[in-house]
Amino acid sequence: MNSTKQPVQQNFTYDPFDPDVMADPLPYYRILRDEHPVYYIEKWDTYALSRFDDIWNVLGVNDGTFVASEGTLPAANVLAQRNDGAVPDPPLHPMPFHANFDSPIYENVRKCTSSQFRIRTVPKLADRIRTLANERLDELLPRGSFDLTQDYGGIVAASMVCDFVGLPVDLAPDVLATVNAGSLAQPGEGVEVGNARPGYLSYLTPIIERRRAEGHDGSVPIADSLIEYRLPDGSALNDMEAAVQMLGVFIGGTETVPKITATGLWQLLRHPDQLAAVRADLDANVPVAREEIIRYSAPAQWFARTVRRPYTIHGTTIHPGQRVITLLASAARDEREYDNPDDFVWNRPIDRLLSFGHGQHFCLGVHVARLEITIMIQEFLKRVPEYRIDEAAASRPPSSFQWGWNNIPVEV
Incomplete structure (x- = not known):
């Protein structure tokens, strides 16, 4: 699961949409961190930042120097357009995803979607997550073999999403398949959320229509809050x-x-002594191991910002209209932040983590994500004394963004 292939040092180039990078970015990240911490990608007029501290500091700047007007995950055809100076916020209508806006629109729309994800609210979800995990295991364990990513974790997570947005839970398999398909990318193009929107919106737009008709009384918090929301000019969202x-x-x-x-679960199995240590007290140890699992295997590779004011880093000044991509997955393997970062160590001390981002755009669902990961691992290990991963059949499709294991077949 670690990367072994080293790209040729001579004439080193990095491009997130390069087929070799999409197939295995880790060797490129090491060279970027060591030799090119502020790497200019001429083709896209974009700078790639690869070191933990640099990314932490840039994402922590919330004064309008960096904006997401072109999207947090712009595709190649967006980056191919060179900007002549600072980029304005998008027009209010038709309104794109709120992350494309600066304050106050970004924060205000985010608040509409956040009530179920607050740190005080999330613990109340534990019983629901545990029930879903065990219902899946009731169905899967008698089969003897199934897919850990899709059949187990995928259905539990998609079921929770259905709960959050107001969809029937029996749509969870369809939701999972739709979202997975939207993340796949051809080399040279990258993923742009907008490309998959028709498929996504076929689920989401009817929720808004229904809630508007029913009176949006707050019982479906996200949809109802968005219906009530008014933009600075007084207009509502359609x-x-x-x-x-x-x-x-x-x-x-x-x-x-x-x-x-x-x-x-795969990494723990590859380190039997660590698996035994975690099993010794699942309640206490899985939350500790979870943080190392997130650091080691979080699949999101990078997010972009467009520069609105000049910003200087390592002697390089980035000018308004140019872009920065923050390589979060590189930061997770930065020797300057973590000792021997390519090793999996279940109880590694982790002071800081960038896998969920940092600053203004910090992941909205971080507390739910941590709880879901914890409970799904605990319930699996409680009920499965021995398991085996079919490593030869595991698949990790190339992606410029979600470079993760889409399929991990397990035998129990």
Whole structure:
């Protein structure tokens, strides 16, 4: 599971959409961290940042120097357009995803989607997550073999997303398949959330239509809050615009947690002494191991910002209109932050983590994600004394963004 292939040092180039990078970015990250911490990608007029501290500091700047006007995950065809100076916020209508806006629109729409994800609210979800995990295991364990990412973690996470947005839970398999398909990318193109929106919005727009008709009384908090929301000019969101604002929950909640959970169970199995240590006290030790699992295997590779004011780092000044991509997955393997970062160490002391981002755009669902990962690993290990991963059949499709194990077949 670690990367062994080293790219040729001579004439080193890095491009997140390069087929070799998409197939295995880790060797490129090491060279970037060591030799090119502020790497200019001429083709996209974009700088790649690869070291933990640099990314932490840049993402912590919330004064409007960095904005997401072109999206937090712009595709190649967006980056191919060179900007002549600072980029304005998008027009209010038709309103794109709120992460594309600076304050105050970004924070205010985010608040509409956040009530179920607050740190005080999330512990109340534990029983629901545990029930879903055990219902899945009741169905899967008698089969003897199944897919850890899709059949177990994927269905549990997608079921929770259905709960959050107001969809029937029996749609969870369809939601999971739709989101997975939206993350696949052809080399040279990358993933742009907008490309998959018609498929996503076929689930989300009817929720808004229904809630508007039913009176949006707050019983479906995200949809109802978006219907009530007013933009600074006093206008409301139409059905499709409100549905677009739900994409963060719909995609983020479905895709990442299953890959982290499944890869974590695989990593523990690869280190029997560590698995035994974690099993010794699942309640106490799984939350500790979870943080190392997230650091080691979180699949999100990078997020972008567009520079609105000049910013200087390591002697390089980035000018308004140019972009920065923060390589979160590189930061997770930075020797300057973690000792022997390519090793999996279940109880590694972790003071800081960038896997969920940092600053203004910190992951909305971080507390739910941590709880889901913890409970799914605990319940699996409680009920499965021995298991085996079919490593030859595991698959990790190339992606410029979600470079994670889509399939991890397990025998129990």
